[in-house]
Amino acid sequence: MPIPEDVTGEEIDKAVRQELLSLPKTLAEDVAKNLVMVARLLDEDPETAYEYSRVALRLASRVAAVREAAGFAAYGAGKYGEALKEFRAARRMTGSAELWPVMADCERGLGRPEKALAMAGEPEVQKLDRAGQVEMRLVAAGARRDMGQTDAAVVTLQSPELASSAVHPWTARLRYAYADALLEVGREGEARDWFARALEADQAGTTDASDRLAELDGVQFTDALDEEADAEAEAEAGADAGEAAGDAESGKGSEKAE
Known part of the structure; x- marks a missing residue:
């Protein structure tokens, strides 16, 4: 995938750059550039963002930030099964519950709202910050609506x-x-x-x-x-x-x- 000349890789978040230090310098730069392209295109061109994420994934599949970026790119492109797989991998690597709401939303995307609703009651939700708990509430309400339980969705929110x-x-x-x-x-x-x-x-x-x-x-x-x-x-x-x-x-x- 072509990388525009103005992309240096330095644009990525400092925490992600820190994770990439485990890679050889040239490889880390290539991965960083592809991650920049994912971030740039995720909203306006999710399919192309997904392609860049696949390149980053081939280069550095053992880096949690890469698995997370690949998950969001797949999620944006509507590939919910693939997104869920990448989010689970990132969660195993980091031990963080941060991705729990979007993982539950992937279950909704896969036509399993009951699974998303079950996830809303798991202990991981208590580990989320306030923003994460709001996201989980939104997903749970969406799952209720998917199941035809609209009154319950109102109460959930x-x-x-x-x-x-x-x-x-x-x-x-x-x-x-x-x-x-x-x-x-x-x-x-x-x-x-x-x-x-x-x-x-x-x-x-x-x-x-x-x-x-x-x-x-x-x-x-x-x-x-x-x-x-x-x-x-x-x-x-x-x-x-x-x-x-x-x-x-x-x-x-x-x-x-x-």
């Missing part, structure tokens, strides 16, 4: 973190998930309030809460570019009609002349 007025990186997503679950059980008024609260907390634009609010309020947005395209199409159609009419008149004139 009710928590001190949801009730708090403080804004954290996960606040918008938690409020959004709660609003969406409320809407599914027919509590539209409450859902609207929580979509509004999600939008209020969504400084990074990670959700489409504004669109959901507009939809509930019956607001329709018109794309200015689409309007321009329609106007141009109408103008062209008018011009074509005018030319056709002109051609017909010319034809009549010719017939008379004959």
Whole structure:
């Protein structure tokens, strides 16, 4: 896989760079560059990010950070079985429970929501920090919805973190998930309030809460570019009609002349 000239490998996190010190210098640099490409492309081009992760994995499969990156790349590409395998490997290497929520979400992706729900009750959850526990709650609620237990999903999301007025990186997503679950059980008024609260907390634009609010309020947005395209199409159609009419008149004139 080609590596752009501006990628040096120094862009990776310091902790990851520390892990790569166990490798020969040139090999460590190659792995680092591929990991940089994974991070760069994970959101915009997950399939290509996945390909770069496979290169890193071939070069350094015994490095936990590489297994974790390969897991996230596979997860982003929708390859949940492969992602779960890599996350498990990374967890064995580090002993950390940090990946537990995303591992549970892989179970959901594999069509095993009951397994994800069981993982939400395991002791590993207690080892997670607050952000990790919120992620686990989101996964558990998603599993409930997968199983058709929407009322239970609403209850699962009710928590001190949801009730708090403080804004954290996960606040918008938690409020959004709660609003969406409320809407599914027919509590539209409450859902609207929580979509509004999600939008209020969504400084990074990670959700489409504004669109959901507009939809509930019956607001329709018109794309200015689409309007321009329609106007141009109408103008062209008018011009074509005018030319056709002109051609017909010319034809009549010719017939008379004959």
